[in-house]
Amino acid sequence: MGFDALLNALLEVASGGGILYLLAGVMFGLCFGVIPGLGGTTALALLIPVTFGMESLDAMYLAGGVMGATSFGGSITAILLNTPGTAPNAATTFDGYPLAQQGKAGLAIGASACASAMGGLIGLFTLIIFIPVAKEIVLSFGPAEFFLLTVLGLTAIAVSVRGKLLRGLIAGVIGLCFAFVGSDAITGDLRFTGGINYLWDGIPLVPTLTGMFAISQMMELALKGGSVSGGGSEPAIKMKISGVWQGVISVFKNWDVLLRGSLIGTLIGAIPGLGGTVASFLAYSSTVQTDKDPDSYGKGNIRGVIAPESANNAKDGGSLIPTVAFGIPGSAETALFLGILVLHGIDPGPTMLLYNEREIYGLIVAITFAAVGASLLGLIFSRFLVLITRVDVGIVVPTVIAISLTGVYVLDGRMADVLLTVIMGLLGYLMIRFDYPRLTLVIALVLGETAEKSFHQLQLISDGQALQFMLARPVSVILIVATIITFFLPIARKMLASHRKKAA
Amino acid sequence: MKHTIKAGVLLMAAAFAGPALADYPEDGSITFVIPYSAGGGFDTIVRAFAPEVEKALGATVVPENISGASGTRGGQSVARAKADGYTIGIYNVPGLNVAETLDRDLGFSLKDVTWIANLAESKYAIAVKSDSPIQSVKDLCDLGRPIKLSDTGKDSTSSIAAVIAFNIMDCPIINVTGYGGSNDTMIAVMRGEVDATLKPISSLKKYTDSGDLRLIATMTEDTAVEGIPTTTELGYPELAKFGLNRVVGGPPNMPEDIVVKLTAAFKAASESASVTEWAAGSGTELLFMDSAATKVMMDDLGTFYEQYKAMLQ
Numbered sequence: 001m002g003f004d005a006l007l008n009a010l011l012e013v014a015s016g017g018g019i020l021y022l023l024a025g026v027m028f029g030l031c032f033g034v035i036p037g038l039g040g041t042t043a044l045a046l047l048i049p050v051t052f053g054m055e056s057l058d059a060m061y062l063a064g065g066v067m068g069a070t071s072f073g074g075s076i077t078a079i080l081l082n083t084p085g086t087a088p089n090a091a092t093t094f095d096g097y098p099l100a101q102q103g104k105a106g107l108a109i110g111a112s113a114c115a116s117a118m119g120g121l122i123g124l125f126t127l128i129i130f131i132p133v134a135k136e137i138v139l140s141f142g143p144a145e146f147f148l149l150t151v152l153g154l155t156a157i158a159v160s161v162r163g164k165l166l167r168g169l170i171a172g173v174i175g176l177c178f179a180f181v182g183s184d185a186i187t188g189d190l191r192f193t194g195g196i197n198y199l200w201d202g203i204p205l206v207p208t209l210t211g212m213f214a215i216s217q218m219m220e221l222a223l224k225g226g227s228v229s230g231g232g233s234e235p236a237i238k239m240k241i242s243g244v245w246q247g248v249i250s251v252f253k254n255w256d257v258l259l260r261g262s263l264i265g266t267l268i269g270a271i272p273g274l275g276g277t278v279a280s281f282l283a284y285s286s287t288v289q290t291d292k293d294p295d296s297y298g299k300g301n302i303r304g305v306i307a308p309e310s311a312n313n314a315k316d317g318g319s320l321i322p323t324v325a326f327g328i329p330g331s332a333e334t335a336l337f338l339g340i341l342v343l344h345g346i347d348p349g350p351t352m353l354l355y356n357e358r359e360i361y362g363l364i365v366a367i368t369f370a371a372v373g374a375s376l377l378g379l380i381f382s383r384f385l386v387l388i389t390r391v392d393v394g395i396v397v398p399t400v401i402a403i404s405l406t407g408v409y410v411l412d413g414r415m416a417d418v419l420l421t422v423i424m425g426l427l428g429y430l431m432i433r434f435d436y437p438r439l440t441l442v443i444a445l446v447l448g449e450t451a452e453k454s455f456h457q458l459q460l461i462s463d464g465q466a467l468q469f470m471l472a473r474p475v476s477v478i479l480i481v482a483t484i485i486t487f488f489l490p491i492a493r494k495m496l497a498s499h500r501k502k503a504a
Numbered sequence: 505m506k507h508t509i510k511a512g513v514l515l516m517a518a519a520f521a522g523p524a525l526a527d528y529p530e531d532g533s534i535t536f537v538i539p540y541s542a543g544g545g546f547d548t549i550v551r552a553f554a555p556e557v558e559k560a561l562g563a564t565v566v567p568e569n570i571s572g573a574s575g576t577r578g579g580q581s582v583a584r585a586k587a588d589g590y591t592i593g594i595y596n597v598p599g600l601n602v603a604e605t606l607d608r609d610l611g612f613s614l615k616d617v618t619w620i621a622n623l624a625e626s627k628y629a630i631a632v633k634s635d636s637p638i639q640s641v642k643d644l645c646d647l648g649r650p651i652k653l654s655d656t657g658k659d660s661t662s663s664i665a666a667v668i669a670f671n672i673m674d675c676p677i678i679n680v681t682g683y684g685g686s687n688d689t690m691i692a693v694m695r696g697e698v699d700a701t702l703k704p705i706s707s708l709k710k711y712t713d714s715g716d717l718r719l720i721a722t723m724t725e726d727t728a729v730e731g732i733p734t735t736t737e738l739g740y741p742e743l744a745k746f747g748l749n750r751v752v753g754g755p756p757n758m759p760e761d762i763v764v765k766l767t768a769a770f771k772a773a774s775e776s777a778s779v780t781e782w783a784a785g786s787g788t789e790l791l792f793m794d795s796a797a798t799k800v801m802m803d804d805l806g807t808f809y810e811q812y813k814a815m816l817q
Contacts, residue, residue: 049551139694186682197573272688329685339548342548342786345781460652
């Protein structure tokens with residue numbers, strides 16, 4: 001039944017004006033993805049009122065186009081400027097930017113485009129396979145599992161910051177402290193708000209991310225001068241723009257990374273509240289951990305681009321699992337997508353797959369086409385995009401700062417958001433200067449809120465017997481084991497290595 | 505050249521003088537403030553009504569989302585606007601009434617709002633998992649331990665209703681809050697981590713239709729769902745007072761004639777084919793009240809929640 005509906009949806013997108021809406025969505029999503037501070041959430045939020053007069057299926061194509069295209073768009077600036085266009089691309093900067101600095105931006109963009117498209121396809125394929133059991137999957141993830149997933153994520157922080165463990169932990173703790181600001185999700189008590197109303201809802205994510213990644217990086221660039229690939233004031237003349245196809249091929253050569261990244265992306269995507277940033281970060285850190293040569297990462301290893309990029313596109317498929325099962329959003333984007341459905345008189349819920357199969361499969365097809373289409377467009381334009389790294393920072397910096405601050409303002413129309421972005425930018429710059437990892441702070445901020453809330457819920461529903469409660473649930477047990485492995489694997493490996501050295 | 509300048513000046517003068525001269529709502533557009541972001545329940549009802557109100561008034565209606573601070577930011581911006589009928593808003597009722605009862609600073613006073621109309625109302629029901637052994641409210645109260653309920657936030661209207669309602673029925677509860685949305689609270693019941701949930705009948709309907717949840721009582725005066733007892737029948741008539749209303753209002757001291765025009769436009773819209781069709785599709789229970797009836801209801805709600813002030817603090 002699922003594949004029949006899929007074929008019908010394919011037919012429908014091909015006929016009529018659907019494809020135009022899809023293309024419009026892809027272009028819109030690509031632009032919003034490229035610009036730091038603007039992302040899929042902003043794009044969809046701005047589009048919601050526009051879709052009101054549209055046919056519901058056309059609205060799906062538009063939304064799907066945006067959702068599928070933003071994450072690849074964001075990887076372009078992540079690679080070229082060390083500034084992730086959207087939050088989930090943050091992990092792409094680790095190896096993407098070093099590649100760009102070495103003049104291999106084409107290789108990185110090629111790999112990112114291909115990994116995005118393939119990740120998107122794998123994510124949606126997984127979704128279609130799991131639609132019949134979507135309900136069971138969602139029901140097996142309760143507060144206990146959410147809490148354990150955040151613990152797993154936090155453990156991955158500790159082990160991902162290779163060689164800078166203490167700095168990584170400090171950044172993580174700052175992130176957790178930030179996560180506690182605002183009213184308690186359960187009791188409603190206000191904490192650390194300092195009498196500022198703005199902080200009641202906590203420290204908002206988008207301004208934090210934009211400040212941490214876009215503004216701080218622009219400060220760094222401005223003070224350094226020259227251009228990205230030029231290093232100092234010397235213009236880079238001999239930079240090669242070729243290598244795009246090598247990048248595409250590299251994805252298939254590293255199919256294990258692609259597959260793992262996609263599956264992690266799909267799983268994390270299905271968990272409400274975690275989202276693409278955590279998905280791509282976990283995909284990256286697990287790839288580094290399981291690699292034979294973990295020290296080659298962070299210096300321009302192409303596998304470090306493939307892992308996060310496949311994960312952040314696969315998460316779109318995953319985030320639709322709770323949506324088709326119960327009408328609950330798996331990500332901020334799907335929340336807005338559900339808003340579009342509501343606007344069209346469709347009530348998100350368990351009966352959606354029965355009554356609104358057309359719209360759901362329309363969206364699936366749209367996201368698939370968008371993921372592939374955006375990557376193709378990206379490949380076509382990559383030759384020109386790479387030139388950004390040669391543009392003088394005197395032009396790049398003010399442009400990016402102006403656009404990203406505007407983007408932050410547009411989302412909610414609050415000047416305080418802009419102020420917070422600047423403050424986070426300063427903090428981010430200090431972190432760059434003193435060599436503290438910024439992404440760990442952000443990941444801890446994202447995870448901290450879910451961790452605290454689900455732990456509190458877990459305490460309430462288990463009558464204070466949290467451990468017993470978790471041990472009785474199979475999914476919880478699997479997650480506990482995974483966390484222990486994540487924590488001890490690097491230590492065990494280190495001990496093994498030193499043991500071998502001694503033996504030799 | 506000279507003439508063009510003169511004409512231009514005249515034109516500008518006419519443009520600026522326009523608003524003062526024209527008859528409401530002939531010039532310009534009406535801003536309809538939604539205190540929550542696009543795509544939510546408040547947003548949706550406004551966007552469903554807007555085109556029909558437009559037709560009835562003959563003026564453009566522009567929905568504007570001003571979200572933040574639990575719906576108070578939008579209310580503040582309406583309260584600050586000119587009382588000329590070109591800015592109106594939708595209000596979170598009874599969320600704002602409760603906040604005001606608890607002496608929270610809304611940045612404006614509900615008593616000053618010019619009430620224009622009530623558009624819709626939903627009543628609550630109590631639901632359990634469909635295969636749960638609990639068959640009635642009595643079974644639920646006789647569990648021998650505090651009942652676990654699921655909710656989004658401690659300040660949410662359904663959570664407030666649950667705290668008061670179960671207190672009236674004399675059943676101790678643990679309200680597990682922090683769920684992402686009302687759908688998540690119902691899924692928590694299906695997962696079995698909580699015993700029951702108290703939610704609007706219209707939101708519960710999709711899960712009772714799909715066979716995942718079962719109602720044990722509706723908090724209404726008359727039977728709302730066939731075969732399900734009402735709390736009034738169970739001997740708790742005051743529980744039927746709880747509900748969720750979609751109320752339209754404007755800045756303080758709006759001129760009477762403008763209010764009359766707006767009320768009439770909303771009445772026409774609520775009777776229009778497109779709105780009733782939308783309501784049927786989305787499970788919205790339309791309930792039109794004119795400005796006088798809305799004002800009475802709002803005052804009543806204030807006194808109603810006042811008596812439970814101690815319980816809510």
